[in-house]
Amino acid sequence: MAAPATGGGRGNNPRMITNLSEFDHPDSAWNRAIDTAAHAEPFCCRTEWQLSFHETFAPGRQLWVAHDDDSVVALARHAETTAGPLFEPIESSWLFGCPLLGPGAVPMLARLLESHPHTPVVLSGIDLEGEVMRQIVATFEHRYDILHIMSETACRADLSDGFDCYLSRRSAKLRRSTRNSERRANERGVSFERHAAGTSEEVDAVYARIQAVEQRSWKGIGKCGMNNSPSREFYAAMLHRMAARRTSRVIFARHEDSDIGFILGGLCDSSPEGSSYRGQQFSFDDEWRSASIGSLLQMEQLRWLCEEGVARYDMGPAMDYKHHWAETQVRFDAIALRPA
Secondary structure (H helix, E strand, C coil): CCCCCCCCCCCCCCEEECCCCCCCCCCCHHHHCCCHHHCCCHHHHCHHHHHHHHHHHCCCCEEEEEECCCCEEEEEEECCCCCCCEEEECCCCCCCCCCEECCCHHHHHHHHHHHCCCCCEEEEEECCCCHHHHHHHHHHCCCEEEEEEEEEEEEEEECCCCHHHHHHCCCHHHHHHHHHHHHHHHHCCEEEEEECCCCHHHHHHHHHHHHHHHHHCHHHHCCCCCCCCCHHHHHHHHHHHHHHHCCEEEEEEEECCEEEEEEEEEEECCCCCCCEEEEEEEEECHHHCCCCHHHHHHHHHHHHHHHCCCCEEEEEECCHHHHHCCCEEEEEEEEEEEEC
């Protein structure tokens, strides 16, 4: 492998890196290049998500990264495909994040492909109507076939005007059912406990409790939850990275001396317009499935975020249960550049 990456410099060439310490911290050039407003899933562009995926899902690939003062290209080289090597997003499973960050990312990608003219590249998190796509077409359309791979729709909610205003925009049915669920939970002695882990020891303690709840949830019972590898290791790695700036937000629902549910997500503060929160997982003890614990945890998380002044709640891919909570949807796509 090549020597570790050693720094910036406008227009430096993407190169294989073996030492991630330059990038693996919250205030790295990589994370600073993310404009929250420009991406459907800004948290999933960050190193907490991308590098945790690399470590736990696909550690054998070579990483290729370039950056200057305000832009980053972050890709992985996948050598074992039936069509030969290709460059792909580091998080290559859900394709939530975007590997092109900042105004100079497309020219950097062009320099990478000049050195590898026969290698196709997959790009995720692309707005087909946006400026990055316009640059991609202008730069590559004469040398590459630009192929559409997939589309995804993400949900989000506006929290910028506070919890009461957000709640006022929900349906009367949701507000009524939530009040009734909160009253019943209070009568049964259910309480909620907040955690923003900031040390390795705090992360380990919180994550052990999360895993214990997950084991008793329908996902754990069905062996399809985050207590199975490599998901278990992925979320652990991500929580440890978020501890550097205490950006994880975990709430436990508790009854007597036991955890009966949790909700987990992380903050992304890469925009001057205000931070966003990306929800990631929630689960509850299957014996409490009739008590609306998931909805109560969602409401508690919303209260906490609004108290902190978080401007936006990114809820991930559109699903039926999210429609009650979300207000807008945003589409993002994955494309491929194939040498013509």
